[in-house]
Amino acid sequence: GAVVSQHPSWVICKSGTSVKIECRSLDFQATTMFWYRQFPKQSLMLMATSNEGSKATYEQGVEKDKFLINHASLTLSTLTVTSAHPEDSSFYICSATGTRVGAFFGQGTRLTVV
Amino acid sequence: QKEVEQNSGPLSVPEGAIASLNCTYSDRGSQSFFWYRQYSGKSPELIMSIYSNGDQEDGRFTAQLNKASQYVSLLIRDSQPSDSATYLCAADNQFYFGTGTSLTVIP
Numbered sequence: 720g721a722v723v724s725q726h727p728s729w730v731i732c733k734s735g736t737s738v739k740i741e742c743r744s745l746d747f748q749a750t751t752m753f754w755y756r757q758f759p760k761q762s763l764m765l766m767a768t769s770n771e772g773s774k775a776t777y778e779q780g781v782e783k784d785k786f787l788i789n790h791a792s793l794t795l796s797t798l799t800v801t802s803a804h805p806e807d808s809s810f811y812i813c814s815a816t817g818t819r820v821g822a823f824f825g826q827g828t829r830l831t832v833v
Numbered sequence: 834q835k836e837v838e839q840n841s842g843p844l845s846v847p848e849g850a851i852a853s854l855n856c857t858y859s860d861r862g863s864q865s866f867f868w869y870r871q872y873s874g875k876s877p878e879l880i881m882s883i884y885s886n887g888d889q890e891d892g893r894f895t896a897q898l899n900k901a902s903q904y905v906s907l908l909i910r911d912s913q914p915s916d917s918a919t920y921l922c923a924a925d926n927q928f929y930f931g932t933g934t935s936l937t938v939i940p
Contacts, residue, residue, distance in 0.1 A: 725876075753928050762932040763877070763921075812876045814928070820882070821867040822928060827876040 721747045723815050725825025732803055732832055740798045740828045742813030748793040749815030753822070754786075757810045769796045803832040836860050837924050843935035852909040854934045856922035859903070863924040866905045868896060871919045871933065881907060912938040 722745040732738050742752055750771055755763040767775045767788050775788035787799040796815075800807055808831050814822040837858045846852045858866075865884050869877040883889040883896040883905065890896075897906040905924075909916055921933040 755930075763930040765929055768928075810874075810876075814877075816928075821865075821879045821923070822869075822877075823879060824869075824876040 721745075721815070721820070721823040723749075723813065723823045723825045725813050725828055727828060728826055729829040730831070732830070734804055734832055735802055737799055737801045738803055738830060740800075740811055740813070740830075742796045742798070742815070742825050744794050744815040744823070747815075749796075750793060751816055752790060752796040753814045753816070754788060754796075754798050755812045755814070757812060757827075763812065766798075800830065803830070805832045808832045836863070836929075837922055837931070839920075839922055839931055839934050843937060845937045845939055846912050848912060848914060848938055848940050850912050850938075852912045852916065852936055852938070854907040854909075854920050854922075854936065855904060856906070857904045858924045860924065861900075861903065865925055866896070866898060867923045868894075868905075868907045869921040869923070869930075869933075871921060873918070877921055877930075909936075912936075914938045914940050 724743045726741045752769040754766045757763050766781045767777045769775045769788050769790040771790050771793050777783045790796040810829050812827040813825040816822045837856050839856045868881040870880045871877040881896040883898045888897050893910045895908040917937045919933040919935050921930050
């Protein structure tokens with residue numbers, strides 16, 4: 720299957736700082752990437768849909784100024800959590816998709832804000 | 834937007850048994866269906882895809898699609914403890930996931 724690489728796999732940051740998470744599709748061109756957040760024992764929550772070269776589409780309730788998404792190329796999307804707070808601590812996961820092939824997920828990033 | 838519904842479980846089966854996971858969908862126009870497996874603390878991985886009525890087999894896994902009844906199933910034969918995970922289904926380009934079905938295989 721296709722490979723989606725997400726980096727870093729875990730990060731600890733201080734409250735008020737920003738953290739950037741990268742998501743790369745290594746062997747296919749991903750016109751669309753998705754960003755999810757998952758709290759323990761809960762379902763994946765879609766945060767935003769990222770299309771190459773255009774602004775991301777955010778789900779209701781997700782602050783676009785806090786979770787900045789950039790999809791500058793067909794293989795790279797980034798999520799920046801700005802002014803992070805402890806309540807932003809979560810497991811962040813990206814996925815990339817092609818037509819009729821399902822979604823391929825990155826390894827996830829465990830963010831802890833202290 | 835919930836286009837698919839899963840029996841939320843949790844499901845427990847003894848090792849060696851067949852585990853059956855079910856999913857129903859509402860959009861009759863849906864063409865492609867996917868099953869994902871998510872281990873605790875890990876991200877989901879795509880394990881099966883099915884596009885036409887009938888069965889799709891891959892090793893111990895069989896995906897079944899019944900478009901008339903609008904359901905898709907995943908059967909896991911000879912279940913192993915390593916199959917213990919949460920299983921998610923999705924249709925077409927739907928990328929909203931529910932809580933999935935938690936499967937525990939008891940040694």
